[in-house]
Amino acid sequence: MKWIVLIISILIFNAVAILMRKRLKISEIYATVAVALLLDLLVDVYASFRFKAWGFFEVEKAEFSVILILFGIYPAVATMIINWYPYKSVWKLKLGYLIGWAVFSTAYEWLTVKVGILWHINWNLFYSLVMYPFIYYMLILHVRMYRRIMAINGTQ
Template sequence: MLFLLASVVVFNVAALWIPKRLSRLEMWTNILFAAALQLVVDMYLDVKLQLYGYFNKGVDWGFLIAVCGIYPAVGTMFLNYYPLHGSLLKRTGYILGWTVASLLYEFASLKSGYFYYDGWRIWYSAMCYPLLLGLLVWHLRFIRRLKR
């Protein structure tokens, strides 16, 4: 639990401290989109299929600390510096860098005990993170089109 709480503090301080390139509307809509996506994915992979989970099997209130305390801050930091107009190589490298960082954090979460696998493998995450990060980018572009 200490690792999770320390992560919440560090990620949120970092997200608040960085210079913002996103509008408040873009941050808010992407936070809501990411939270909804995370909850749907967890509902199936954690609760229904029981492939992984937070703290204990089944629905656990502790997972809200991770979902509400970490994902909004990390999603905001990811999108804030995403090179929307960069080359394909730069955009791909950025997503791969965040994928590696996410895998390292997931591994640390496993070791700390707030996250567990029960049929899930880390290489599944390695395949999913680029897709999920790409969905965040797609959503940001979608919101910007709607704003125009």
Template sequence: MALTIVSVIVFNLAVTFMPKRINAIETYATALFALGLNNLCDFIFNLQFHLYGYFEEGVDWKGYLVIYGIYPQVNMLFLNFFPFGKGLGTKASYILGWSIFATAYEALATHTEMFYYNGWKWWYSACLYPIAFLLLISNLKVVRLLNRKSAP
């Protein structure tokens, strides 16, 4: 539980004090998309197939701290500093770096029993994180396109 509390505090402070590169509506829309994506994955892999979970099997209140206190903030940090104006190599390196960070954080979370595997393998996550990050980037691009189209 200590990792959860420290993570909630650190990630929320980081988001609060980071220099903002994405505006409020982009932050709101991408946070909602990230929550929806996380909830969909958790519903399928955790609740339907019981492959992993937070703290204990089934739904528990501590898991909500992770879902709402950590996941959206990490995604906001990822998107806020994404190198949109850089080359493909820089973008790929950025996604790879965040995927390694996410996999390492998941390993730490598993070690501290914040997260558990029940048939899930760490390398499944390592393969899926880049896809999830690409979905987040794509969603932000759609939000920006819609913002431009709705501007007077």
């Protein structure tokens, strides 16, 4: 069942990310997704092996199949989050957007725990629900920082 959920997730998330109307430049998306993957890898390694908080598939193992999650799901979801973010809206709408993604992500995390893609030991879904808005806002801050750097370089 976990492989069916994983493959369907990869197909759906990537189809949406590829087919959606892009509101950001490809360079903004690429740079932000690259930074997100780097940070995620660092956090996941410590969470899995140092703190035994969460991990993928089997506890105490670094599995090749995690690459499917890292490159099949994370970039597509990060692309959707930064692309659809209401950059020019009021703060309440921005906060609601981040909370909406946090709720969706926590529900998806619950599904992945139930089917065995993800495990939690020293972690629970409430922690994820609280952390996701901050994590996603870091992606938004990266987009803004990237734009400023490009403007300083005169390449925007």
